[in-house]
Amino acid sequence: MATAKLLLLVLAATSCCGAGAWELRGGLRKMPPAVEAAAERLREDVAAPVIHALRPLVGSAGDLAGVPCDSWRLAVEAHNKIDWATVPASCEGYVGNYMFGGHYRRDSRFVVDEAIAYAEGLKLGGNGKEVWVFDIDETSLSNLPYYAKHGFGTKPYNATSFNAYVLEGSAPVLPETQRLFKKLISLGIKPVFLTGRTEDQRAITVANLRRQGYSGWMKLLLKPVGLKASAVAYKSDERRKLQDAGYLIVGNIGDQWSDILGAPEGARTFKLPDPLYYIG
Amino acid sequence: MATAKLLLLVLAATSCCGAGAWELRGGLRKMPPAVEAAAERLREDVAAPVIHALRPLVGSAGDLAGVPCDSWRLAVEAHNKIDWATVPASCEGYVGNYMFGGHYRRDSRFVVDEAIAYAEGLKLGGNGKEVWVFDIDETSLSNLPYYAKHGFGTKPYNATSFNAYVLEGSAPVLPETQRLFKKLISLGIKPVFLTGRTEDQRAITVANLRRQGYSGWMKLLLKPVGLKASAVAYKSDERRKLQDAGYLIVGNIGDQWSDILGAPEGARTFKLPDPLYYIG
Known part of the structure; x- marks a missing residue:
């Protein structure tokens, strides 16, 4: 019966995941073997199927009463699970597989396709006042290289090591979000970055964004x-200032519910997946 | 490569799904064979593994550029995909498997566990004014027997046949929601049903709820x-009337975002899964 408790995934990587920016730089000594193997397969041959062993009902073989990791992730995405500090320890492998196995990219692409369809259907006023708010971390740039080395969210947040990572300015682009960003500019909708990163990180953030292909915000x-x-109070307040300055926030995209809750939210909001951390 | 495009799920049904209320009554001639087989296995032996063949990247073998059904479902649950009329035709088998394969039950249980943990942590005022709002369809009662016979949401809504089903009063309980309902009563929090069903359906709705074990609302x-x-305007308005009458809405649970959006939403809201239909 032990094998019956396994979820075997056979994913075709053909139509989803260019490796590119998603190759991890630096050492990956702390990655679970299954995740390392999956990442390695993606690096080697993006056309080959990636085979993952996941456990939907329990997080690990040693934790039979554990968290159903897929239900946990859904609850996070649908804003049922809130105020959590860390990913359940037994879900480290599950989250790693999700992030690297093409599933995360596919889910993100679907959200961006919806956002683009919505944006293309908008009738603009012609006065250049339409803006779209973008969060940065796990929305415009990815901190997956950091989280892959730190337990995929299973370890408590460490401000020192995370900020050291941010100051490297090496976070890779989230390609789907950048596709939306560029499409909006082509449509005449102005992107505004609104981030929980602090003002003293402006220079490295600008450098990181530019290095990853963002311009024209x-x-x-x-x-x-x-x-x-x-986060809700700070971000809502900034959105209100934009509105008070005469801008129309036609869209707002982030990976946290705190990016998109709190009036004025924006005419339509989009929640990108993020099973790595929670910001209230 | 065709087989590489398949997602093979091996799910243990042991810890999730008593058949009970989930046995389908009546003919199931329109169910896809894979779903019928899965339901049959659940009926036969809830301890045996259920094997599903899903396609995460494409909806069906004949639709290689189709909808990634798992990403579609996530987008629905996270309120990224809105205003949709029908489930993508190519996702009928996927949705059927999701609803019958234990995944739906497991996802629902996780949401209810969160709701109960939240409710148990509340400090009540002692004046009996705390209430919790429950939607009915796909929240307190399930219309899965109807949807299983009508394409799992892939067919346009048919008010005539759906209302005929409602008037049978045969909709089975959603056991997880009923667990929350009973727990709240034991805690001293009063359940209030708030439904889009119309006043002329009151008698059959009461009969159906009672027959399925609900009492004490x-x-x-x-x-x-x-x-x-x-739905948002009607339900928000009713919640405001409750608030104006002195009640404190400590919680609100539904399967549609229109159940839980719109002030006053309730102090905390819970979104149950529903990949069958959308109500705006």
Whole structure:
């Protein structure tokens, strides 16, 4: 019966995942073997199928009463599971497989396809006042190289090591989001970055964004150093300022519910997947 | 390479799905063979593994450029895919497998576990004013027997046949939701049903709820016949009336985003899975 508790995934990588920016740089000594193997297969031959061994009902063989990782992830994405500090330890392999196995990319692409269809259907006012708000981390840039080396969210947040990673300015692009970003510019909708990164990280953030192919944004709004406000309060407040300045927020995209909750949210909001961490 | 495009699921049904209320009554002539086989296995032996053949990247063998059904479902649950009329035709088998294969039950259980943990942590005022709003269809009762015979949401909504089904009063309980309902009553939180079913369906709705083990609700709010209002407007308005009458809406659970969007939403909201239909 042990094998009956396994979820065997046979995924064709052909139509989903160019390796490119998704190759991990640097050492990956802490990656679970299954994730390393999957990443390696992606690097070697993106046309070959990637075979993962997942456990939908229990997180690991040693934890038979454990968390159903797929239900946990759905609950996170649908805003049922909130205020969590870390990914369940037993779901480390599951999250790693999700992030590297093409599933994350496919889910992200679907969201962006919806966002583009919506944007293309908008009737613009012709006065250049339409803007679209983009979060940065896990929305425009990916911190997956960091999280892959730190337990895929199973370890408590470590501000020191995470900020050291941010200051490298090496975060890869999230290609689907960049596709939306460029499409909006071509349509005449102005992108605005609104991030929980702090003002003292402006220079490296700009450098990282440019290095990864972003250009032409209207504003880059960073959090004042020392501001004590929740993400929802801070981001809502910044969106209200945009609105008060005469801009129409036609769209808003982020990986956290705190990016897209709180009036004014934007005329339509899009939630990208993120099973790595929660920001309230 | 064709086989590489298949997602093979080997699910253990042991820990998730008693058959019970989930046995389908009546003819199932329109069910896809794979779904019928899965349902049959569940009926025969709930301890045996259920083997499904799903296609994550394409909906059917004949539709290689089709919808990635798992990404479609996630987008529905996270409120990225909105205003849709029917399930993509190529996802009929996927949705059927999801609903019958234990995955739906497992996802629902996870949401209810979160809701119960939240409810148990509440400090009540002691004046009996705390209420919890429950939607009915696909929340408290299941219309899966109807949808299994009508293409699992792939066919356009047919008010005549659906209302005929409702008037049978035979919709089975959603066991996870009933567990929450009973727990809330034991905690002293009063359940209120708030449904898009119309006032002329009150008697059969009460009969169906009672037959399926519900009792002790404080109110059953049905939509006035002929009311022209969106689900969000109608339900928000009813919640506001509850609030104006002195009740504190500590929780709100539904399968549609229109159940839980619109102030006052309730202090916390829970979105149950529903890949069968969308109500805006």
